[in-house]
Amino acid sequence: MAAQREEDLDDPATVESIVRGILRQVTGRNDDDIDAGRELKDMGVDSLMNIHMMRKAEQAFGVEMSIRALSQTKTAGGPLTIRWFVDQILALRRGVGGDPEATQESADVAVVAERVEHDAASLASHQALLGARIPIETSTITLSSGARIEVLCAGTGAPLVLLCPIMASIPVWVCQIEAFWRDHRVIALNYPGYGRSTDTPAAMSPGALARLLAVVLDALGVHEAVHLVGWSMGGMIAQEFGLSWPQRVRSIALVSTTSHLEEADTIANMEDLFRGLREDLERDTPEPAMVARRKRALDMSRREAGPERSFGYMAEVLRFDVRQRIRGLRPPTLVVQGLEDTLAAPRHGRYMWQEIPGAEHHGFAACGHFAPLHVPSAFNELLRDFVRRCSSSDPPDQ
Structure with a gap:
């Protein structure tokens, strides 16, 4: 992946292009098979691949992600897509990503x-x-x-x-x-x-x-x-x-x-951790x-x-x-x-x-x-x- 100027890393089109490249690396898909609005799971991305994509994104964009912070931004039932990844990266670049130390309420079942x-x-x-x-x-x-x-x-x-x-x-x-x-x-x-x-x-x-x-x-x-x-x-x-x-x-x-x-x-x-789990499998x-x-x-x-x-x-x-x-x-x-x-x-x-x-x-x-x-x-x-x-x-x- 070619090196990018620092200011380009705040441009949505550039970020999407880099994320597409990461997805190609992780899945082996051609760019023609990648749709920015399509759910990642429908393009063969499982949970372990997601972690790998996130790590590559950290390295490419100079940001730090955490599972807890990302889970705060992931609304239930909403699609996990390239566009979602781009939004999270841009937010982190602006310094407005989720707070990993914040307490997030979990769902409950006060139901019958x-x-x-x-x-x-x-x-x-x-x-x-x-x-x-x-x-x-x-x-x-x-x-x-x-x-x-x-x-x-x-x-x-x-x-x-x-x-x-x-x-x-x-x-x-x-x-x-x-x-x-x-x-x-x-x-x-x-x-x-x-x-x-x-x-x-x-x-x-x-x-x-x-x-x-x-x-x-x-x-x-x-x-x-x-x-x-x-x-x-x-x-x-x-x-x-x-x-x-x-x-x-x-x-x-x-x-x-x-x-x-x-x-x-x-x-x-x-x-x-997940690399170890894959080796276990x-x-x-x-x-x-x-x-x-x-x-x-x-x-x-x-x-x-x-x-x-x-x-x-x-x-x-x-x-x-x-x-x-x-x-x-x-x-x-x-x-x-x-x-x-x-x-x-x-x-x-x-x-x-x-x-x-x-x-x-x-x-x-x-x-x-x-x-x-x-x-x-x-x-x-x-x-x-x-x-x-x-x-x-x-x-x-x-």
Whole structure:
């Protein structure tokens, strides 16, 4: 990319031209295939590519971006386009970008479920991945706020709730849905803005998502204590749910997560973290038979968990901190981590294990952030044993 005069970097046309060049580098697209008003996700840009684009923009324009500041400017449902990038860069050049230290209110759900409806389109989509032999039901839960939440249920038995990582949707749990539906009522939902769940005016914090989970369980008629499995951001939601509604939780498995991330909110740092996540995704799995299925699940999940909402969720993840409350987590807890995790590093798992009363701990060697997909058989065996032992003990007081 040719060097630009400093004064040219404040010209909208020049900025757009440079951003187009960045997009070409990141995606390999020709300029004829790039439309400044088209959503980036429709041009093949996923959340990880967005971080890469932001880092290149910082270097090209001499600005500093942060996830929290950008999330303040990203309105729910608005398109994430080249024009949006140009507007943010020009604002930062003028010194009027978002304040990363500002407190931003997250969306909440002071609502109830108004109706639960069968969702045929969702069913067809998930059956294409899981196959017709698994008896799944897909529903859309409409809230009194007007928002709609996509939910998948499979099987019958004690409820097992699967909470997705950030930038992921229900298909990321394909190996666990397949493994547990015969013995459990497996429940998974897509967070607002992901899959067929509609967006909210602002991103929801893990605490707000825990309250949403309570609404969803009520709508599904789940009043008994559940087994919670929370992966990454899902583990943060599980901690909040267990702290707020311990009587509704039979057990908690905290997978590749933390009570506080302790990461600097800089794009350079985020790029390093996500580069490590991509390397995790691309590492060889010890279960070769799962390679094709894992790729299909991840491709579907990436399409459903677009970058336009992920900025807000990433900002909430950076804010999350329950270290002062974590000792109050009473349900039986299993902490699971990959010992080569570059995001939720092993020290995070050890901290939770030491702080949560009676917690158990297991680390998978030669494994990163994606144990449920990377070593599904070993992960499922570990989880099955833990859930079985917790099921045989006395349930929490209702």
